[in-house]
Amino acid sequence: MTRCPCEEEVLAKIRPTPEEQAYVRAIGQRLIEAVERSGMAKAMMVGSVARDTFVRGDRDLDIFMLFDPALSREELQEQGLSLAHRIAEEFGATWREKYAEHPYVNATIDSLDIDLVPCYAVPSATEIKSAVDRTPFHTRYILAHIDGYTDDVLLAKQFTKAGGVYGSDHMTEGFSGYLCEVLTIYYGGFRPLLLAAARWRPGEVIDIEEHGAKRFEDPLVVIDPVDPERNVAAALSTSRMFEFVELARGYLAEPSVAFFCRPPSPPLTREVFSRLLAARGTHLFSITFATPDYTPDTVVPQLRKSAGSIRELLERSGFPVNRIDVCMGEERCMLLFELMAGTVPAMRRHIGPPVSSKGNAGKFLEKYVREEVFAGPYVEDGRYVVEIARPFTRAADLLRSNALFDVALGKHVRGSMQQGWTVRAGAECWDEEFAGFLSGFLERSSPLARIWRTTRR
Amino acid sequence: MTRCPCEEEVLAKIRPTPEEQAYVRAIGQRLIEAVERSGMAKAMMVGSVARDTFVRGDRDLDIFMLFDPALSREELQEQGLSLAHRIAEEFGATWREKYAEHPYVNATIDSLDIDLVPCYAVPSATEIKSAVDRTPFHTRYILAHIDGYTDDVLLAKQFTKAGGVYGSDHMTEGFSGYLCEVLTIYYGGFRPLLLAAARWRPGEVIDIEEHGAKRFEDPLVVIDPVDPERNVAAALSTSRMFEFVELARGYLAEPSVAFFCRPPSPPLTREVFSRLLAARGTHLFSITFATPDYTPDTVVPQLRKSAGSIRELLERSGFPVNRIDVCMGEERCMLLFELMAGTVPAMRRHIGPPVSSKGNAGKFLEKYVREEVFAGPYVEDGRYVVEIARPFTRAADLLRSNALFDVALGKHVRGSMQQGWTVRAGAECWDEEFAGFLSGFLERSSPLARIWRTTRR
Structure with a gap:
């Protein structure tokens, strides 16, 4: 299949240069030799550098150190880190320990970003002891099949x-x-x-x-x-x-x-944000709190879960939601809720049991005949309905209340929010730290829509 | 089964008196004889008087005139009405023609309200030619089974x-x-x-x-x-x-x-209505127009259908509805809508096809990439969504627009509304002609709830 000219044009820009490839491979080879010289582990390059599938300039180097599967987890960790430290020192690198499923060393050598990752040298990918053990098999599989691609x-x-x-x-x-x-x-x-x-x-x-x-x-x-x-x-x-x-x-x-080419999308200004929001006529609310001290892969799913639970709380409470989104910043996290109504009537409809369900129907009627209600109980399509007062008529009051802690928040999000959270409404949601996030929320479009709007005008 | 004392108490008040029974029966008998003397039809008393199941004072008399089923509809109508006229005159009654499934004569004799109704003397209720032919069979069945009840x-x-x-x-x-x-x-x-x-x-x-x-x-x-x-x-x-x-x-x-005993429920005053409505915090709208010149059994179902269609229009247009009701007055009809929001954001979410549906997805994207939108199209759970402007942000504007004629209104309601209609909002919906209806709407309760609230306080 011949390539269309634009693909050739792109490849000319993103293909790693032979110099770059030779350089990275050479450093990788030296690191592998250093690991194997120790006699403690085998070593291999993994990731896109190993497969020559890295985009020019994006040449992070991953060196996996494959230890004997007979080692305990503690032994692997201890020996793996100590070997990695030694090698980093030997190469005169600045380095630090990092943690994924288990700890590894991230080092900078000759301006290359290098991970030194200890894992088990298991005989097959179905016998791995942790997710990192699978990576060498991926590299071997791709190397064996990538020819020509x-x-x-x-x-x-x-x-x-x-x-x-x-x-x-x-x-x-x-x-x-x-x-x-x-x-x-x-x-x-x-x-x-x-x-x-x-x-x-x-x-x-x-x-x-x-x-x-x-x-x-x-x-x-x-x-x-x-x-x-x-x-x-x-x-x-x-x-x-x-x-x-x-x-x-x-x-x-x-x-x-x-x-x-990802088209550049500069964030909005506070003024434009405010104008766009006013044109929509919707009711925007942000909740911000300190970012929990965990990795994004821990925090982001908790932000999503928390925002989803709060969305359900809002909808249960009579506030229809258009969209929500979350953002994990360095210092603070933001949950964003766009509502179709910021205030709702004091009256809410509460649907009771079917009248044919004798016991429940009787209890329901007994209860609400004694309480102050707006109307009812009355019978609608065979069910009791009663019209009662709702606790919150303003979404802002609900979001500022402790009712938030009655819903399923992520563990670390809950912990952080217990230290305090801030609710802002409308144009007040604007926050320079979240300018890109807030802009993307209002200007949300699918990638193809964005490309078509840029190229067809 | 012995009756509880309250039942005896009620019966003593509602059982027709022997004098009343004898009096109504005597008049009925004279009318039957008059019909049969004509040689044109047989006659019988039907309804609750014939069965002695009328509540004291509520003694409307129905005399059915049973004609030969061999007659055509036109002959039945002509002979039936002419016989009824003759008898009404003979009894010195004031009378007028009325129409149900076919015409009959309504007469007032000695302050009794009497219907003289022509029908076919069919051999069995399964062979009736019109609904009125069934009535004599009902009377015969009840008379044969009511003993003791x-x-x-x-x-x-x-x-x-x-x-x-x-x-x-x-x-x-x-x-x-x-x-x-x-x-x-x-x-x-x-x-x-x-x-x-x-x-x-x-x-x-x-x-x-x-x-x-x-x-x-x-x-x-x-x-x-x-x-x-x-x-x-x-x-x-x-x-x-x-x-x-x-x-x-x-x-x-x-x-x-x-x-x-139906407890008396005096209507609210304008002031109380206004106060109750304000406490609910909901958004009430009334539509009034001239009552079509047809019977309630024709007009009321059309009012319900029209109100139901307008309710769907409101909800489709973003205005959530709590309850609706209709009232047919002498001069004017009222459709009543209680909304949870009287104004909604300019932005509305419009859900498009699944992206996997290639042709439709492409057309949707093409269309909205060219139009002014608030956001989107974007992909949500595999479907396109676009955020566009809605034509009406105020329910009052929608209800005052000709968009009402795009929904299924009852035929005569449509005809009347084409001569004009009035939309009122909030406390302005109050209207002395509909005081009972509007009061009942706000104070809606099931009958048992009402009894319990009256008797248990």
Whole structure:
């Protein structure tokens, strides 16, 4: 398949230079030799550098140190870190310990960002002891199958990056690098991948090694070629999946370099934000609090869960919600709620049991005949209905109340909010620290809509 | 079964006096003889007077004139009306022609209200040519089965009347006199009827003559003993059915004359109405227009249909509705809408096709990328969503617009509204002509709740 000119144009910009490749590989090779010289572990390069699928300039180096699986977790941790420290020192690096599933060392050597990660040298990916043990198998699998597709993977990565759907972190919920590689290999190139994706449906299943494996509930299921029990696309949300689908269709209909360049979107100013919000006529509320001291992959899902629970509380309380979103900043987190009504009538309808349900109906009537009500109980379609007072007629009062702690907040979010939280309404939600987030909320568009609006005007 | 003292007390007040019975029967007998003397038709008394099941003072007399079924409709109408005129004149009555399914004569003789109704003397109720032909069969059936239950039927009628569930007209949607009679006979008295009703469920089926007949979708199905194809309770709504159920339970738990006396409920004043409405905090709107020149049984269902369609229009347009009701006055009709929001944001969410539906998704995106929108199209759970401007942000503007004519209004309601309609909001909805209706709307309660509130305070 010949490439269209725009793909060649893009590749010329993103393909790593031979000098860059040689340089990174040379450093990697020296680090591997240093690890193996210690006699404590084997070593290998993993990640995009190992596969030559890194985009120019984006050359983080991952060195995995493979220890004997007979070691205990504690021994692995101790020996792994001590070896990593030693090597970092030997290379004159600045370094620090970091924690994912277990600790590793992040070092800077000759301006390269390098991770030194201890793991178990298990015989097969189905026998891993922790998620990092799987990584070497991914690298081996891709190296064995990538022949001829290196440029295609680069295009797929740049395409998903520019479209805002690259990254399997919890904030993005998009495509990981490994997923881009597996899909490109499976379909046989970048263009065939797009042709297939243009026809994806929710629940699409891709089983490259024909494992015929277990069933997943995810929107896209890509059985890991090295582990039938794992869905490579588990982190992908339905939204990101179908944003990729629309991008694929849009690109196939009209290929252009625009699909490989994330257009700059400068944040709004306070004034424009305020004007746009007033035009919408909706009721915006923000909740901010100190960012819990955990990684984004811990905090972001808790922010989402908390915002979802508060959304339900708002809707149960009579405030219809248009959209919500969350943002984890360095210092503070923001939960954002856009409501269709900021105040609601004092009266709320409370639906009781069917009158035919004798015991419950009697209790309901007894209770409300004695209480102050606006109207009822009356019978509507065979059920009792009573019209009573609601505790909060203003959303701001509800959001400022302790009722928030009655709903399912994420653990660390709850902890942070117990130290205090701030509720702001309308244009007052504007906050320079969250300028990009607030702007993106009001200007939300799918990636293809954004590209079309930029290129067709 | 011995009666409780309150039932005896009620019967002493509502049982027709022997003098009253003899007097009405004598007039009825003279009318029957006059009809039969003509040689044109047989005659019979029907209705509650014929069955001795009328409540004291409520002694409208129905004389049916049974003509040869070989007559054409036109002949029946011509001969029936001419005979009725002649008899009314002979008795020195004031009279006028009226129309139900076909015309009849309504006369006043010795201060009695008398209907002279021509019908066909068909051999069986399953061979009727129009609904009135069935009435003589009902009378014959009840007369043959009512022995010993006359007082029970009187109690059942007074109980349903006081509870506001008596009457099969379209406004009430309650129990007809014939339905009260059939139920009392079927269950074997007033008390057994209440005991059974206390356990009714939606879709209850009563088939007194074990016709095992066709299936009905109504909340209560009482197969007509004289016609297996007919549900005697067809006009009964689920609400009235279960108001009767709660009344039955309430009465059985604590029998009292309160269940036989409709408590007077004086209408609110304009000031109290205004205060109650303000406390609710809801947004009330009335639509008034000239009452179409048709009978309530034609107009009321059209009012309900129109109000229901306008309710859907309001909800589709973003205005959540708590309750609606309709009232047919002498001069004007009123449709009443209580909304949870009188104004809504300019922005509305418009949900598009799933992105996986390729053709529709493409068209949707093409369309909205070209239009002015607040946000979107964006992808949410795999579907496109776009945030656009809505035509009406104020419910009053919508209700004053011609958009009302785009929904299914009843034919005569549409005709009347085309001559003009008035929209009022909030306390301005108050209107002395509709004082009772507006008061009942705000103070809506089930009959048992009302009795308990009166008797237990």
